[in-house]
Amino acid sequence: MAETRAQLNRKVRQEALREQLASQGHVQHVIELLEEISNPINDIDKGMVDRYKIVIDTKLKLIGKYLPDLKAIEATISGDADQPIKHTIEFINGTPSGSDSV
Numbered sequence: 001m002a003e004t005r006a007q008l009n010r011k012v013r014q015e016a017l018r019e020q021l022a023s024q025g026h027v028q029h030v031i032e033l034l035e036e037i038s039n040p041i042n043d044i045d046k047g048m049v050d051r052y053k054i055v056i057d058t059k060l061k062l063i064g065k066y067l068p069d070l071k072a073i074e075a076t077i078s079g080d081a082d083q084p085i086k087h088t089i090e091f092i093n094g095t096p097s098g099s100d101s102v
Contacts, residue, residue: 017066021062030063
């Protein structure tokens with residue numbers, strides 16, 4: 001199916017925004033903060049840990065909003081018209097076994 005001009009423009013804007021956010025280093029900053037918090041050598045008081053938590057949560061929300069996980073998988077499958085290709089898709093529940101939640 002051909003994409004409309006609006007869809008093409010949206011795709012271009014999304015890619016530009018992804019590149020801009022990636023170049024701003026939000027993910028790298030979150031990783032640096034997590035390493036600083038997890039390092040046992042650093043003695044960080046509770047107030048500072050709370051500030052780090054706010055920064056990390058905010059950056060992760062920003063990343064999740066503008067750089068969403070791409071869930072679609074593109075596949076090119078060729079087969080004969082006489083021999084259809086069968087696929088089975090299995091969805092796995094992320095709940096650990098032994099958990100009460102459904």
